Amino acid sequence: MEYSNHFLGYLELGEDLFFDKVPKDEISKYVERALSVGKETAAQLEIASITQHLEQAGIACEVKEDDGAFFRVKFRAQFEYDRRKAQHKIILYKKSLEELAQANQLSYEQVKEIVLTHEFYHYLELKGTETISTFEPVTTFNWLGLTRTAQLVRLSEIAANAFTKALLKLDNLPNVLDYRYMLKGGLISKQMLESKYEEFEQVFGLKSS
Numbered sequence: 760m761e762y763s764n765h766f767l768g769y770l771e772l773g774e775d776l777f778f779d780k781v782p783k784d785e786i787s788k789y790v791e792r793a794l795s796v797g798k799e800t801a802a803q804l805e806i807a808s809i810t811q812h813l814e815q816a817g818i819a820c821e822v823k824e825d826d827g828a829f830f831r832v833k834f835r836a837q838f839e840y841d842r843r844k845a846q847h848k849i850i851l852y853k854k855s856l857e858e859l860a861q862a863n864q865l866s867y868e869q870v871k872e873i874v875l876t877h878e879f880y881h882y883l884e885l886k887g888t889e890t891i892s893t894f895e896p897v898t899t900f901n902w903l904g905l906t907r908t909a910q911l912v913r914l915s916e917i918a919a920n921a922f923t924k925a926l927l928k929l930d931n932l933p934n935v936l937d938y939r940y941m942l943k944g945g946l947i948s949k950q951m952l953e954s955k956y957e958e959f960e961q962v963f964g965l966k967s968s
Contacts, residue, residue, distance in 0.1 A: 760956045764794055764924075767932040768917045769959045775913035780897040787963045792894065793914040797921025800883060804926065809876045816882060819848045820875065835859065838878045840885050849878045862940040873933045876926055880919040 760766075768790040772778060781789065804812070813820065835855050839848045851874060853867075860870040896908035920932040941947045959965075 793917035797918035801925035880922040
């Protein structure tokens with residue numbers, strides 16, 4: 760099982776609320792385009808550290824000591840965007856980042872850089888780079904001529920991961936860190952991932968039916 764860009768993108772898209780509405784033969788196109796958008800956005804930026812990019816954009820960074828847990832959801836970071844006041848802030852949850860770093864044998868600073876870069880991409884989206892709003896929506900309801908559609912919001916996460924990988928020259932999309940963390944913590948099993956990989960091979964035409 761290889762943690763390729765496309766497999767990690769497929770896993771990310773699989774978390775979308777409307778994933779089951781995506782035609783099977785369209786999944787690879789959505790993933791490929793989101794990966795391309797993220798990579799191309801990174802290529803357009805001047806060479807600088809993520810700290811420099813954040814400073815130039817006027818984005819503040821606040822570190823909170825807690826683990827970012829809200830009900831059953833745990834956040835690594837949150838991006839607060841205030842269009843009226845032009846005041847933007849990334850909130851990092853230190854304990855959550857430390858747990859992620861430990862599970863992946865990385866330093867806190869390495870994980871912090873990755874998460875900040877990921878969140879910076881979402882800022883660029885809001886500033887007008889290509890966003891999921893330009894992607895073809897999926898049909899969620901169709902009855903007697905009444906049709907409803909929705910955007911696949913996880914495409915934004917795929918693009919952000921591709922952007923981060925390209926800008927920081929990582930070996931994998933950064934969501935691989937989350938899967939390693941979940942595997943180590945027993946939140947998911949290796950068998951579950953292997954099953955997802957078999958699905959991925961079928962959907963992307965890498966394995967005969």
